[in-house]
Amino acid sequence: MGKKKHRESHYRTSRRFHQDDDEYSSALPSSAFDLPPPPQDDDDEGEEGEEEEVEESHEKSKHDLGSDTDTPSKFDLYQLSVQSPKGDISYMLKFFLMYVGGRQPLHLQEDFCGTALLSTEWLRSDPRRTAVGLDLDLESLDWCLDNNLSKVGSDVSSRLSLFHGNVLQPYESRLVCHPPKIDFIKDLSLDYSIGSQVQSGIPTTMGDATLPARDIVCAFNYSCCCLHSRKDLIAYFKHALNALSRKGGIFVMDLYGGTSSECKLRLQRKFSGFTYIWEQEEFDVINRKTKISLHFQFGKKKALRHAFSYHWRLWSIPEIKDCMEEAGFKSVHFWMREMPDTHLHENADEYTAGRDVKYEELSTFRQRDAWNAYVVAVTNV
Numbered sequence: 001m002g003k004k005k006h007r008e009s010h011y012r013t014s015r016r017f018h019q020d021d022d023e024y025s026s027a028l029p030s031s032a033f034d035l036p037p038p039p040q041d042d043d044d045e046g047e048e049g050e051e052e053e054v055e056e057s058h059e060k061s062k063h064d065l066g067s068d069t070d071t072p073s074k075f076d077l078y079q080l081s082v083q084s085p086k087g088d089i090s091y092m093l094k095f096f097l098m099y100v101g102g103r104q105p106l107h108l109q110e111d112f113c114g115t116a117l118l119s120t121e122w123l124r125s126d127p128r129r130t131a132v133g134l135d136l137d138l139e140s141l142d143w144c145l146d147n148n149l150s151k152v153g154s155d156v157s158s159r160l161s162l163f164h165g166n167v168l169q170p171y172e173s174r175l176v177c178h179p180p181k182i183d184f185i186k187d188l189s190l191d192y193s194i195g196s197q198v199q200s201g202i203p204t205t206m207g208d209a210t211l212p213a214r215d216i217v218c219a220f221n222y223s224c225c226c227l228h229s230r231k232d233l234i235a236y237f238k239h240a241l242n243a244l245s246r247k248g249g250i251f252v253m254d255l256y257g258g259t260s261s262e263c264k265l266r267l268q269r270k271f272s273g274f275t276y277i278w279e280q281e282e283f284d285v286i287n288r289k290t291k292i293s294l295h296f297q298f299g300k301k302k303a304l305r306h307a308f309s310y311h312w313r314l315w316s317i318p319e320i321k322d323c324m325e326e327a328g329f330k331s332v333h334f335w336m337r338e339m340p341d342t343h344l345h346e347n348a349d350e351y352t353a354g355r356d357v358k359y360e361e362l363s364t365f366r367q368r369d370a371w372n373a374y375v376v377a378v379t380n381v
């Protein structure tokens with residue numbers, strides 16, 4: 001990511017930046033490409049005129065990103081414009097019921113969790129649930145602790161174990177928040193016994209922690225594309241499989257594709273107070289590499305450019321399936337959703353995904369301009 005040239009100092013955080021409470025049934029699943037519908041506000045005007053440009057810097061302090069500063073943090077903006085955790089949760093519950101069944105899934109692992117918004121929502125909506133979050137970026141995890149978790153109360157936050165580390169070496173990842181309370185552990189069934197490390201103090205790594213076997217492991221917003229080699233992808237899928245309950249579990253990830261995903265592209269979507277922009281650089285067909293940048297524009301004058309940048313290998317669906325099977329999953333299922341044609345939206349103000357278009361389980365799907373998929377891998381029950 002680039003260097004921050006200017007600092008926005010007088011941007012007011014207001015109720016306009018708060019997320020609306022969609023019902024599970026109507027919420028869209030999250031993705032950087034599959035944008036959740038925004039609340040409309042006429043105050044937000046295009047991108048004309050001279051603007052104060054802000055480039056994102058890794059050197060921001062925690063204080064700079066806090067929710068009570070006068071600049072909305074890039075994480076707040078990301079959560080509002082990119083993520084839709086209720087939609088993802090409702091699909092994961094449906095997949096678990098279909099492919100495993102026989103019990104309610106209670107224990108989730110969110111890999112590549114970022115600010116762990118999905119885990120927070122998972123915990124908030126059922127007091128029996130636990131969650132494990134794992135990410136390489138300490139800044140996102142710290143922001144989660146200071147913002148998402150501080151809003152939900154200790155009864156919720158005590159059921160989340162956040163780890164800082166690489167999904168390729170999960171056991172070495174380090175705990176960044178407190179493990180579940182002892183009282184809570186006592187109430188859990190078979191899978192969750194109190195480990196000696198927990199009894200004698202707080203475990204420091206995932207390898208030391210005694211965690212409940214997960215019912216669901218997920219990796220959203222195309223995070224598996226952060227892994228660039230087949231060897232790494234299979235190693236990661238093996239770790240995911242290993243974390244899942246022997247009573248049966250699912251691994252769920254998302255993927256995007258279509259002819260539009262293999263060329264230069266810029267799409268935008270208006271939200272109250274800001275515009276979210278997804279920018280795709282030229283696609284390298286030999287290595288299947290792409291660079292995605294997310295920018296935020298505030299009215300005419302200000303922009304937070306390159307708030308997030310990703311170097312992805314855009315995996316194909318059969319490559320993912322082969323790697324999942326090689327890692328040891330018993331079956332793999334594809335839930336596809338056609339996206340609106342990007343050619344009709346590239347120069348438009350809005351790239352809007354219809355709420356009524358649902359994901360469908362399919363075994364063949366003709367190439368389109370743009371599609372999104374959930375890939376569901378099921379353990380050998």
Ligand SMILES: C[S@@+](CC[C@H](N)C(=O)[O-])C[C@H]1O[C@@H](n2cnc3c(N)ncnc32)[C@H](O)[C@@H]1O
Nearest residue numbers: 112113114135136137165166167220221223226
């Ligand atoms: C596209 S973001 C997705 C964040 C979140 N899952 C979401 O749904 O919005 C990818 C995340 O993966 C993390 N990441 C990338 N490579 C990783 C790795 N090898 N191990 C753990 N986290 C990684 C990044 O720090 C970033 O937070």
